[in-house]
Amino acid sequence: MLIAIKQKILSQNVIFDLYNDHLPAGENLDNQPGLYRNSSQTFNNDTKKLAFKVSSNSGNHPIFVARKKVDDGKIEVSTYVATQLAGTIDFTKLVLPPIITYQNGTLSVESTHQSLNFIECNADFTINQFKNQNMEDRNGLSTNFGEGVIYVRVPKSLEIENEEKNGMSDVHMISSD
Secondary structure, X not given: OHHHHHHHHHHHHHHHHXXXXXXXXXXXXXXXXXXXXXXXXXXXXXXXXXEEEEOOOOOOOOEEEEEOOOOOOEEEEEEXXXXXXXXXXXXXXXXXXOEEEEEOOXXXXXXXXXXXXXXXXXXXXXXXXXXXXXXXXXXXXXXXXXXXXXXXXXXXXXXXXXOEEOOEEOEEEEOOO
């Protein structure tokens, strides 16, 4: 449990660093503790601009875009999820990634609906009295849901259209050096 909580904190630090335009060493989020890559796609690009269409129900998935050092005509998209906990159960690898599609120069992001049901079984008063515990000592099931991240690597000369809504943008450009 302590390891999972530590990974959760570390993943939040990585996401904070991304918001502050600092990509972790080596441009590889796969090696960052507390983050789990849950999808990866590569799209061939034949346009000069890339637009983003993010559905209003896309969930908590900020998009971070980094430029590659080459113009290889490929858009690489990976999604990551931070550590997810319910009590002592780490269910990070069960979390579905958002649906990402590419068509005519537009990368679309849509959330997936997912339900996970957890049942907590606790000893009742009869058993707890023999363990010298009372019902007030019992903690309920605590949950800890982490943030998801979409990391996009684009060719170096591809123009990015970044639409703002209410003064906020879903897309954050980060340096990749």
